[in-house]
Amino acid sequence: MITLVQDLGWAAIRFVDHLGKLAIFAAQIVRAALTRPARLRAFVNELFTLGVLSLVIVCVCGLAVGMVLGLQGYNTLVRFGAAQSLGAVVGLSLIRELGPVLTALLVTGRAGSATTAEIGTMVATEQLDGLRMMSINPVHLVVTPKTLAMIAVMPLLSALFILFGLGGGYFVGVTLMGLDGGTYVSSLQSAVDYYDDVVGSLLKALVFGILVGLIATYRGYTAKPTSAGVSAATTSTVVIGSVSVLIFDYFITALWGV
Amino acid sequence: MTLATTSDDAHVVFADVHMAFEDREVLRGLSCRFPRGQISVILGGSGSGKTTILRLIGGLVHPQRGRIVVAGEDISALSETEMYRVRAKLGMMFQGGALLDSLTIFDNLAFPLREHTPMTEPDIANEVHHQLTAVGLSDVDDLLPGQLSGGMIKRAALARAIITKPEILLCDEPFSGLDPISVKLIEALLHRINRQLHITMLISSHHIPSTMRMADEVVLLSRDAAVSGTPAELHDSPDPRIAGFFNEEVDESIAPVEAAAHPTSRWVGA
Numbered sequence: 001m002i003t004l005v006q007d008l009g010w011a012a013i014r015f016v017d018h019l020g021k022l023a024i025f026a027a028q029i030v031r032a033a034l035t036r037p038a039r040l041r042a043f044v045n046e047l048f049t050l051g052v053l054s055l056v057i058v059c060v061c062g063l064a065v066g067m068v069l070g071l072q073g074y075n076t077l078v079r080f081g082a083a084q085s086l087g088a089v090v091g092l093s094l095i096r097e098l099g100p101v102l103t104a105l106l107v108t109g110r111a112g113s114a115t116t117a118e119i120g121t122m123v124a125t126e127q128l129d130g131l132r133m134m135s136i137n138p139v140h141l142v143v144t145p146k147t148l149a150m151i152a153v154m155p156l157l158s159a160l161f162i163l164f165g166l167g168g169g170y171f172v173g174v175t176l177m178g179l180d181g182g183t184y185v186s187s188l189q190s191a192v193d194y195y196d197d198v199v200g201s202l203l204k205a206l207v208f209g210i211l212v213g214l215i216a217t218y219r220g221y222t223a224k225p226t227s228a229g230v231s232a233a234t235t236s237t238v239v240i241g242s243v244s245v246l247i248f249d250y251f252i253t254a255l256w257g258v
Numbered sequence: 259m260t261l262a263t264t265s266d267d268a269h270v271v272f273a274d275v276h277m278a279f280e281d282r283e284v285l286r287g288l289s290c291r292f293p294r295g296q297i298s299v300i301l302g303g304s305g306s307g308k309t310t311i312l313r314l315i316g317g318l319v320h321p322q323r324g325r326i327v328v329a330g331e332d333i334s335a336l337s338e339t340e341m342y343r344v345r346a347k348l349g350m351m352f353q354g355g356a357l358l359d360s361l362t363i364f365d366n367l368a369f370p371l372r373e374h375t376p377m378t379e380p381d382i383a384n385e386v387h388h389q390l391t392a393v394g395l396s397d398v399d400d401l402l403p404g405q406l407s408g409g410m411i412k413r414a415a416l417a418r419a420i421i422t423k424p425e426i427l428l429c430d431e432p433f434s435g436l437d438p439i440s441v442k443l444i445e446a447l448l449h450r451i452n453r454q455l456h457i458t459m460l461i462s463s464h465h466i467p468s469t470m471r472m473a474d475e476v477v478l479l480s481r482d483a484a485v486s487g488t489p490a491e492l493h494d495s496p497d498p499r500i501a502g503f504f505n506e507e508v509d510e511s512i513a514p515v516e517a518a519a520h521p522t523s524r525w526v527g528a
Contacts, residue, residue: 125356126356127356127358129313129316130357130358131316132316132341133316133318133345134370134373134374135342136373137342198341
C-alpha cells in the first residue's frame with residue numbers, strides 16, 4: 001500500500017515537472033517566434049510536410065465518417081419519421097465534434113509522430129547540439145516552424161474533414177437512400193450557426209493544433225538520445241496527444257459550449 | 259610531469275570541475291589547462307569523460323562545481339544565450355559528424371556562413387568549395403550526408419567546423435570507426451589546419467598511434483587521476499598505469515570504467 005502511494009506520488013511529481021518544463025518550452029517557442037530572422041522557408045516546408053501530406057488521409061477519413069454518419073443517421077431518423085433532418089444531424093455532429101476531434105487524432109498519428117521522430121533523431125545524432133555549437137538556437141530553427149505549422153494546418157485540415165464528411169453524408173442520404181437533396185442542404189443550413197458552430201469548431205481545432213504541436217515537439221526535443229528513446233518519445237506523442245485532445249475536447253465543449 | 263604551459267598561454271582552463279550524470283560521476287575535481295595554438299589530445303578509455311570535457315567547453319552540459327575558462331571567459335555560469343557569444347570562437351567536429359541530414363553537404367557548410375556573416379552567395383560558394391577542397395572532398399556538393407562514407411562525413415564535419423575560422427577546435431573521436439588510411443588522412447588534415455591557422459585543438463581520442471604522432475600535449479584520464487604531459491613524457495612514464503595505457507595493456511585503473519572519477523591530480527593544474 002505504501003509502495004502504491006509512493007508510486008502515485010512520484011507519478012504526480014513527474015507530471016507536474018513535465019507540465020512546468022512544457023510551459024517553459026512553450027515560452028521559448030513564443031519568444032523564438034518573435035525573434036528575427038523569421039524562418040519563413042522552414043515554416044512553408046513544414047506546412048507542406050504536416051499539412052499537404054496529411055490531405056489524403058484527412059479527406060478519405062472525412063468522407064468515410066460522413067458516409068457512416070449519413071447511413072446511421074438515416075436509419076435512426078427514419079424510425080421517427082425525421083429523415084429530413086439528416087443534414088442537421090450530420091452537419092452538427094461533424095462541425096461541433098467529429099471534425100476537429102478526429103482530425104486532431106489523425107494528425108497526431110501521422111504528422112505529430114513524424115515530428116517527434118524527426119526532432120528526436122536530430123537529438124540522438126547530435127544535430128541539435130551541432131546547431132548550438134554554431135550559435136544557432138534549435139528552438140528557433142527547428143522547433144518553432146514545426147509548432148506554428150501544426151497550429152496553422154489543424155483548422156484547415158479540420159475544415160476539409162468536415163467538408164468531405166458533409167459530402168459523404170449527402171452521398172449516402174441523397175444518392176443512396178433517396179432523400180431530397182434540397183431537404184438535406186436546407187436542414188443543414190437552418191441547423192448550423194456560423195459563429196457558434198463553424199467559428200467555434202475552427203477555434204477548437206486551433207486549440208488542438210497548439211496542443212498537438214507542443215506535445216510533439218516537446219517529446220522529440222526531450223527524447224533520450226537513443227533509438228529506444230526516440231521510439232518511446234514517438235509512442236508517447238501519439239498516446240499523450242490523443243488523450244489530451246479528448247480531455248481538452250470535453251472541457252472546451254463544457255466551458256465554451258462548442 | 260607538468261603541463262608545459264603557464265596560465266597566460268592557456269586557452270582553456272579547467273579548475274576543480276565536478277560533473278555527474280544523475281548518480282554517475284564522470285569528473286571529480288578535474289583541473290587542467292589546454293595551451294593556446296597547440297594540439298591537445300584527451301586520452302582515456304570509454305566512459306572516462308573525454309567527450310564530456312569537450313561538451314563542457316562548448317557549454318552543451320554544465321558542471322556541478324568548478325570553473326571552466328574558455329578564451330579568457332569563465333563560462334561556468336553563463337546562460338545559453340550568453341554561450342552563443344563564446345561559441346562564436348569555437349568549432350566542434352562531432353563523433354558522428356552531426357551534419358544536418360536534410361541538407362546537402364554544400365548547404366551544411368554554407369549554413370553557418372549564411373546565418374552569421376553578410377557574405378554574398380558567390381562568396382559563400384567560393385568559401386565552401388575552398389574548405390571542401392582543403393579536406394580533400396570534391397563533387398559532393400549535392401550529396402546528402404547519408405550518401406557519404408564515414409571518413410567523408412568526418413572530413414565534411416571538419417570542414418564545417420573550421421569554416422567560420424574558430425579560435426578553438428573541439429574534435430570528438432575524429433579517428434573512431436575509420437580505416438588506417440582514413441585515420442592518417444584526418445590526422446594530417448588536423449595537423450595541417452593547426453599549423454596553418456594556429457587554431458587551438460582539443461581532440462578526444464583513444465587512438466594512441468595518432469596521439470603520439472600529432473599531439474603537443476596529452477591529458478590522460480583514468481579512474482583516480484588525470485595526468486598531463488607531452489606524448490613522450492607520458493609514454494616514458496615510470497607510472498605503470500600510464501605506461502600500461504600507452505602499451506595498450508589492460509589496467510583496471512585505466513581500462514573502460516562505468517564511473518570514472520578524476521580527483522585533481524598532483525601532476526595537473528596549479
